[in-house]
Amino acid sequence: MGMTITEKLLARAAGVPHARPGEILTVDVSWCMTNDATTHISIDMFNARLKERGIHAPERTVFVIDHNVPSESPTTTATQNKMRAFAREHGIPLHDGEGVCHQLILEEYAKPGDVVFGADSHTLTAGAVGAFAAGVGSTDFVAAMVTGQTWVMVPPTIRIDVEGTLPEGVFAKDVVLHMIGDLGADGATYKAIEWGGPGVQALNTEQRATLVNMGVEAGAKSSVVEPDEETLRYLREKRGADVDTGELLASDPDCVYERRLTYDLSTLEPVVAYPHNVDNIAPVTAYEGTAVTTGFVGSCNSGRIEDLRIAAGVLRGRKVLPEVKLIVAPASKSVYMQALKEGLMDVFLESGAMVVNSNCSVCFGNQGAIGEGDVLISTGTRNFPGRSGSQKGEIFLASPATVAATCVGGYITDPREFV
Ligand SMILES: CC(C)[C@H](C(=O)O)[C@@H](O)C(=O)O
Numbered sequence: 001m002g003m004t005i006t007e008k009l010l011a012r013a014a015g016v017p018h019a020r021p022g023e024i025l026t027v028d029v030s031w032c033m034t035n036d037a038t039t040h041i042s043i044d045m046f047n048a049r050l051k052e053r054g055i056h057a058p059e060r061t062v063f064v065i066d067h068n069v070p071s072e073s074p075t076t077t078a079t080q081n082k083m084r085a086f087a088r089e090h091g092i093p094l095h096d097g098e099g100v101c102h103q104l105i106l107e108e109y110a111k112p113g114d115v116v117f118g119a120d121s122h123t124l125t126a127g128a129v130g131a132f133a134a135g136v137g138s139t140d141f142v143a144a145m146v147t148g149q150t151w152v153m154v155p156p157t158i159r160i161d162v163e164g165t166l167p168e169g170v171f172a173k174d175v176v177l178h179m180i181g182d183l184g185a186d187g188a189t190y191k192a193i194e195w196g197g198p199g200v201q202a203l204n205t206e207q208r209a210t211l212v213n214m215g216v217e218a219g220a221k222s223s224v225v226e227p228d229e230e231t232l233r234y235l236r237e238k239r240g241a242d243v244d245t246g247e248l249l250a251s252d253p254d255c256v257y258e259r260r261l262t263y264d265l266s267t268l269e270p271v272v273a274y275p276h277n278v279d280n281i282a283p284v285t286a287y288e289g290t291a292v293t294t295g296f297v298g299s300c301n302s303g304r305i306e307d308l309r310i311a312a313g314v315l316r317g318r319k320v321l322p323e324v325k326l327i328v329a330p331a332s333k334s335v336y337m338q339a340l341k342e343g344l345m346d347v348f349l350e351s352g353a354m355v356v357n358s359n360c361s362v363c364f365g366n367q368g369a370i371g372e373g374d375v376l377i378s379t380g381t382r383n384f385p386g387r388s389g390s391q392k393g394e395i396f397l398a399s400p401a402t403v404a405a406t407c408v409g410g411y412i413t414d415p416r417e418f419v
């Protein structure tokens with residue numbers, strides 16, 4: 001019986017010929033990443049139990065300051081300074097305000113065949129380039145950081161076959177929200193999601209990352225796209241022609257999936273995740289006319305250059321309603337610089353949007369926090385009460401196009417009117 005790409009990735013990292021769902025393997029970790037939301041917890045654990053043994057973190061660790069940057073309080077700065085000191089002491093690469101951790105892992109580290117663990121639930125984003133990637137808690141992170149290995153139970157795979165092409169006004173964000181609505185917030189708990197088919201092969205890596213990144217909102221442990229020529233193009237664009245392109249694995253024709261879904265992109269329409277759950281999915285048309293006070297384009301799901309181009313395409317020559325605050329946060333410094341080169345920042349600023357530094361921003365609620373009674377429409381990943389500020393605010397999740405179109409009129413708007 002054949003193996004899925006996820007089973008192959010884990011078998012390879014464990015140095016065994018086969019891996020089957022349910023097996024618990026000890027795998028070598030290609031990269032382990034942590035950010036300023038939780039690293040201080042891991043450092044305290046390390047210092048309490050391991051420091052006196054002279055143990056050092058191996059070179060496969062990456063630190064990122066992205067959740068609260070610039071820091072909003074002396075307390076946060078203290079935790080970040082702890083990260084900075086630890087990184088210096090152990091020679092750990094530290095990305096300090098350069099972008100959201102998952103975007104940096106995608107741009108600079110992960111490659112096909114890797115196994116990536118991170119102390120953040122959206123670590124699975126690296127699956128967009130054919131790696132096994134998953135979030136872990138601080139304890140498992142510390143173990144991986146000091147040993148270069150960790151345990152993992154092989155997840156069964158849900159295969160999502162995608163055909164057709166995206167209609168005007170419908171984007172990768174709409175696709176992943178459809179999937180979350182169909183599976184439910186717990187529909188893929190401890191499963192691997194494997195996206196494939198001509199509809200995915202036609203997407204670029206930026207769009208694939210949007211599909212993969214929110215798999216955790218359906219409970220997925222990991223989510224992956226089989227690497228191909230587009231993957232190689234992306235890696236060479238980001239890291240140079242001689243980049244190590246790793247191991248391009250693919251699922252065997254006779255592998256076993258636990259479940260299969262099929263999407264024809266041409267049949268999809270723009271959707272929103274309406275308050276207060278991420279799997280509350282409805283067509284945008286069902287909420288047209290709902291007044292909003294705040295908009296956000298950004299996050300590790302939808303803050304890439306592809307997303308900024310989409311939002312700018314709607315805003316070009318138009319104005320954000322003065323009563324609405326639209327915040328744009330590029331997912332990384334390189335996205336920010338690319339957007340400057342393409343004149344997208346001029347479009348945002350001329351429309352009345354506010355452009356902030358590369359960070360988690362409104363998605364995490366550390367910037368642009370909403371107040372009681374505010375209605376936020378966001379390209380972020382979660383919409384539970386209090387996610388982006390007041391518990392008494394409301395959050396709709398949507399594509400960059402729906403967010404931009406909504407901020408022009410001040411109420412939820414079908415972006416197809418603007419394309
Ligand atoms: C790190 C942690 C605070 C959290 C996560 O693990 O996802 C955050 O990034 C989020 O999106 O809620």
Ligand code: SF4
Pocket residue numbers: 067100101102120122299300301359360363364380381
């Ligand atoms: S952008 Fe949002 S989802 Fe992504 S890591 Fe930051 S807080 Fe988490």
